[in-house]
Amino acid sequence: MxxxxxxxxxxxxxxxxxxxxxxxxxxxxxxxxxxxxxxxxxxxxxxxxxxxxxxxxxxxxxxxxxxxxxxxxxxxxxxxxxxxxxxxxxxxxxxxxxxxxxxxxxxxxxxxxxxxxxxxxxxxxxELCNGGSVTDLAKGLLKRGERMNESIIAYILHEALMGLQHLHIHRTIHRDVKGNNILLTTEGGVKLVDFGVSAQLTNTCLHRNTSVGTPFWMAPEVIACEQQVDTIYDARCDVWSLGITAIELGDGDPPLADLHPMRALFKIPRNPPPTLRQPELWSAEFNDFINKCLTKDFEKRPTVCDILEHTFIKQIGHNEKALQKLLMEFIDIHQQMGIMEKKRHERIHTKKDNCRESMTPNQNDVDDLATLEALDENTVTDQLQKRYNRYQIYTYVGDILVAVNPFRSLDLYSSQML
Missing domain, CATH: 3.30.200.20 (Phosphorylase Kinase; domain 1)
Incomplete structure (x- = not known):
């Protein structure tokens, strides 16, 4: 792929x-x-x-x-x-x-x-956002055996949604919404950052058809547009990413974080929408908010303006100042405990011209290429060639089966199997 x-x-x-x-x-x-x-x-x-x-x-x-x-x-x-x-x-x-x-x-x-x-x-x-990222804060709490208060999660998500609404009104998609790109100030401010892969929608075209982002947070339609030429998406891909970020704030990591990013790309469009690891520990409103954000059909997914009206977000009411103060206290405690080592999830930047440079030599022979550390065009073709030379004509890439036609009988199927 x-x-x-x-x-x-x-x-x-x-x-x-x-x-x-x-x-x-x-x-x-x-x-x-x-x-x-x-x-x-x-x-x-x-x-x-x-x-x-x-x-x-x-x-x-x-x-x-x-x-x-x-x-x-x-x-x-x-x-x-x-x-x-x-x-x-x-x-x-x-x-x-x-x-x-x-x-x-x-x-x-x-x-x-x-x-x-x-x-x-x-x-x-x-601007210096010296409160760290919301990912750091969530992980710090979990490390201390605590989890983030739902009202604080609602406040953070509300503020992030307000930033996204500002972008969307100006026909701009962020395309890389995740916890590490939502930073905090020591005054309790919540800021969207990192617009390197953001895109502007023109007056004549309100959809995009380019695949970009950090795999674990990418919406199914964004991944699909790489595989299907006629697939498009719009600003609602940011709503999906925010839903994944909501899970990240609850669980500390996005869904599928234990997988290789390329394998996650195969899983996201095919798996059912993800949920919190233990949904029963959280309110029905929070679970429903995530469920609405993670509607797989983006044309049925709510917009940022719609999701701002969700009960989970509206619960903050007129308590923004109190929640901001509480967030400041969490940030202060987190900083006193020391900053954790960060695990970075990189965006995808694979180009055809650079495939050979990124290919890892002496890859172990595997039945599923999605388990390899390096997965680019040359790695895939090299592995398929080696397997073909050993008359192994079937190879998985995630849950996709690649069959190389040998144009000869290999006696793989006995009469009984046929």
Missing amino acids: NIIDSNLRAFLTSEHQLRPDHLWKMFSLCGKSIVFDNFPDPSDTWEIIETIGKGTYGKVFKVVHMKNGSKAAVKILDPFHEDIDEEIEAEYNILKALSDHPNVVKFFGMYFKKDMKTGDQLWLVL
Whole structure:
């Protein structure tokens, strides 16, 4: 199975213009080209204090403003890495246009630092969400033998939904909603972050047909569009991802987290909608909220506006300030206990040209290729060839059976079996 980087595919559609190779310091943005050299150098404005995290393409640092002393976070990227220029474009575009919302991380600007020794760097300076992610908070509670209070879960989900509503009103899909992309401030704020794979819906096309995201949170229709050319989806894929995040807040992990991500991709479209690990421990309202979010047919799935009216979300009523204060207390306790080591679930970025580089040599012979650590085009064809040479013409990939026709009799079926 080849999961193509959807940003690349989207970049080749009519919504974007191809860049000539010589424009290596530019990327397309709303029909214009932005030259990295035109962004200010951060050296005179921001000073790095410490490392606070690791992103998909680089580290995240805490920085201080050298004039007014305010603190922020900076994502430092290599702007010439071929895999991320589309993500830089998407994130810059959305942050610049849509970060003026209390539930979207604030954007303080983009900077370009030229460095002959270590290489040029692109800085995205963002609001410092020093309360950690909601995933960290849920896991911290579970580690102490506790679980997150339903009212706090409802508050977090409400705030995340408000951020998503803001995006959707402006015809933008997040496409990577998960606990690690919902950050907290020490004041109890809830912020959506990481818009590298977000997509804008045009006036003429209110659906997408590109597969992207982090496997465990991906909606069935998003996965299906990789396998079926005529499959589409819309902003309701974010509702599915939020439903998975709701399970994550209750159980500490998304469903299927114990599987290899590629195997999970086979399971999600075929399995029944997931539920909490022990539904009986939770209220009927919370279970029903998850059930509504995880409606497999996206055309029957509620929109963000619809799900905001669900009883589970409406329960917070006018208690937002009290719940915000309670969340602040949880964050404070969690930070005093120490930050746990994070388990990262990476987004999919498999490209045909890079298949051979990612192939792991000397793969063990298995009947089910979905159990392999590396699963790309070359790995699959290599395994199928080896098995075919041993007259093993049947191979599973998840719950899909691949049969290679040998065009000869192999005596696999006796008269009795026939």
